[in-house]
Amino acid sequence: MNWVSSLCALYDANAYRAGEVERWKGKDLVLLPIGYDTMEAQVEIHIDQNGNFIRARTLEKDEAETLVPYPDSRASGIKALPLFDGLSYIAGDLLETVTFYFSGAKNEKDKKKKKARLRESFPLYIAGLKAWCESPFSHPKVAAIYHYVGKQTVAKNLIDSQVLVADENSIVSDKIKIQNASVEKAFVRFRVFTNDNNSPDSILSDPDNAHDSAVWLDKTVQRSFIAYYSSTLHKKDLCYMTGEHMPIAKTNPVKIRGKWDTKAKLISANDESNFSYRGRFNTKEKKTGYNEALSIGYNTSQKAHNALKWIIRRQGFSRDGVCLVAWENALRDLPNFHDSAASILAKVSDDGEADEAEFEEEALFEEDEADVPVTNYVSAAKFNAALDGYASKLSDISNMVVLALDSATPGRLAITYYKELKSSRYLKNLRTWHESCCWKHEYIRDKELKVYEGMASIPEIALAIYGTEQGEDKSNPKIKLSKNSDNKSPMLVSAFERLRPCIIEGAAIPRDMVRAAVLKASNPLAYEAKFNYRKVLHIACSMVKRLYWEKKQRNEREGVIFKMELDRSNRDRSYLYGRLLAVAERVERVTYEKGETRITNAERYMQAFSHAPFRTWTMIWSNLQPYMRQLKPSGREFYKNLVGEITEQFKYEERISGDPLDGKYLIGYDCQRSELKRKPNGQSSSEEENKKENNEGEE
Structure with missing residues (x-):
């Protein structure tokens, strides 16, 4: 299988999880339904099933993530989201209630453009919501939201609830932030409270979460949107990933690696100008978003991307x-x-x-x-x-x-x-x-x-x-x-x-x-x-x-297969020189006072030793003699015998060679170090006595 097929298979195997927030290793995890994405909401509005306002509140960051219907057409001209969106789209009375200074505008002409864009936002949103409510796939909670926003009292209700607060001049200004978001961009989600009298058992046993007032968690609402949006996708083409004819994706999802990943796309052909030669294929149609050169099914794209998002966040x-x-x-x-x-x-x-x-x-x-x-x-x-x-x-x-x-x-x-x-x-x-x-x-x-x-x-x-x-x-x-x-x-x-x-x-x-x-x-x-x-x-x-x-x-x-323990039979030149270096380091270190961390000569010359071991060993051995004299006779004899034992295993021509050492010297060095630090069953009695006499500490 290719990567798309593998991810689609992963999605199908876990489709029952779609739209359900699960607690996974201390974090919330959700497999996105087809046509959904997540947004950070700043405002939550509560209404009843008849579309009457109850209350509103601001949301903290840890509760802000919201499942949002996010149709493929969002990037193809329709800017309003179908259900939840920013205040500029949802509040039909925003311009009449909030004073906009448009401080970021360059001139008066720019201010007029921004104001006209704000004025066009609400009609786009309400028209999309109306089409959903009038379709065969309408949902009572969606209809309640449609009736509420149609009254165009959202901004007024937010002022009454102290979500929108007036400044010192008693003016509700666009300069005021709502949880660090500007007024027009503050994202709004809804809770719809119904009058259904359901027993606790029926609520807890409901797999669709239909009794939850949180509209974004209601799976029946999710299925309603998926069915409605699928009914609007009329043009079909060949999906190059599956070989089936199906509605084609116009754009592909983002936020793949995390919610911060808002731009990077796995599949993209956004080069409408100065693009590379495509042979006999037509270019992307600006109105429909379809491309003759390559087409990917909408469901295929959604499943693959949503499964990838989910598995990345999961593990x-x-x-x-x-x-x-x-x-x-x-x-x-x-x-x-x-x-x-x-x-x-x-x-x-x-x-x-x-x-x-x-x-x-x-x-x-x-x-x-x-x-x-x-x-x-x-x-x-x-x-x-x-x-x-x-x-x-x-x-x-x-x-x-x-x-x-x-x-x-x-x-x-x-x-x-x-x-x-x-x-x-x-x-x-x-x-x-x-x-x-x-x-x-x-x-x-x-x-x-x-x-x-x-x-x-x-x-x-x-x-x-x-x-x-x-x-x-x-x-x-x-x-x-x-x-x-x-x-x-x-x-x-x-x-x-x-x-x-x-x-x-x-x-x-x-x-x-x-x-x-x-x-x-x-x-x-x-x-x-x-x-x-x-x-x-x-x-x-x-x-x-x-x-x-x-x-x-x-x-x-x-x-060769090296052991972690010292191999006394190994006669490799690099391995033996590594052993000698470890002995020299140990001799000097056992003479230190407890807590002394001074660098040994073996460590100081180690880099040079790896390049020219024979010549450098002569200097190390010469510098080691004062430390040898500080040892008890038994300890001195032990280390001299050990050096002699190692030296005898060299082939003469290899010992005096000027060739650098290879990485095997580190194996010999570390194994010999470990052997000399063993207590007391793997350590010579002479060294143990010397340690007691000098009260030396480990490195």
Whole structure:
């Protein structure tokens, strides 16, 4: 199926939800009925079933969102909406009641035009409402609204209700705002109260919500408008998406990624002048909006766009220009491919813990990791068990759709990625990604250090590779990505685009991203916070591990599957040099006083060491001797033996080679660091004694 077919199928499967506001994970969610959109209302008017005014009030922001009939013809000449609209359309007495200064007008001629436009607004609205009420699809609540607005007392009623308030000169002016909206643009919705005597049981059991005074939530009103508007669509043509003859869409919906997205369209051909050559096809007809070159059915367009809006708000991810969504055909919960292993497990765990803190948001950067208690450890086995739990709920026909959106300009929206695959394959590829990248990662929540095995999230990877420490607070620096003039991060968008196929399709990890991660991890002096550097180091190790795992799958000579534990049998030159660097760092650090955070020589020379290890190691070893002399004899002997043991595993010509190290040295470095920090069963007794003597603290 193409993306339109997939979205139409999603809409049809959930059509029973259309028009019903659901509470979903703390937010209101609604699948828009065909021909509907949402608007922010500022004014609510209450009337009875006979069209008599009861009261009016202003609306707060958290209750303002309103389902509104929004016909396709709105952009084709008919400016008035059929039911709810701005005061300039609904209040027939607005010009006689409110004093308009037209402060934005350039001259008197401009003021006359604005006044004439206001005078034409109410007749357009009342004519449209009359046509609906006189059609076979009329509705009593719509008729009540028609009778009320026909009296042309809306503005007067709003003044009496103190919604429109006079200024200090007792003049109701257009300069007065209603919930930050100008008087003529203040959007109005209606409640219609009926005299029906219904039992509470009948009201609660009504699936159409017909007893609710909120007209915008009444499904019978929604169906009434859909039937009425469909009866006005006479011209039919071939829908290129479905192959059926049906009424054709003249325009296509907006607000796809969110209510702020008021301009970007997925399908648009708004180039009536200076357009590109279209061959023998006619151009768009200005009166009807139809185009001979391409036609899309109205229902098809509405279903596809409304389903996409709904699924994005339900389970989509949007940040810095990135907008992506994945769903299973039966809407079963499946893990997000862009999440970390800890986030995926947290969503199925009993404790309901939220996703781990990311660099730029909630993480607390502790200098002394020994002071931060480890309260949670997520092993690879737990993660795999979680994926097995997801897989057990799937049917044989379960399919997954992954879709990504982006906009190069405010008016154009594009699908940058679309993939359909079996849900079982999706989970298999997700498991492979986390297994092939498996490393120990850390995050801090509520001052508690938490560790998990797997891979970090895509935003965290982007921060590690492309981010820099920023912020005036030196005690808690944060890693952030640079942003452009649109306040978007191009590097985050790039990370999603390039890593998405690796996770979903099993594609090769980009080599340049691995190199960038290794370079970042080779420069610990760029990070004030040790926690930040450890995050960067561990993500680099994950990416290096994935790179050589891929080579192993292709049976290349360099291919190897690295373990997270120290491999004493590994004789790779880079791996061994990484081990030596970790030993040098440890020797110096164990001599520090408790709480001392001074940079070690190993860290200071790390970048140079990765380029010229043999020459740099000579300097590091020479600078290490004063610290060796501070150790107890047993400790000194232990580290000398360890260095000798590692050195003996080198091939002589490789040890003295001037070639730079590859990313495997970070694997050896981190594994050796972890081995030397084990307590007490994995640690030498000589070092334990030396720690007690020097009262040293962890980094």
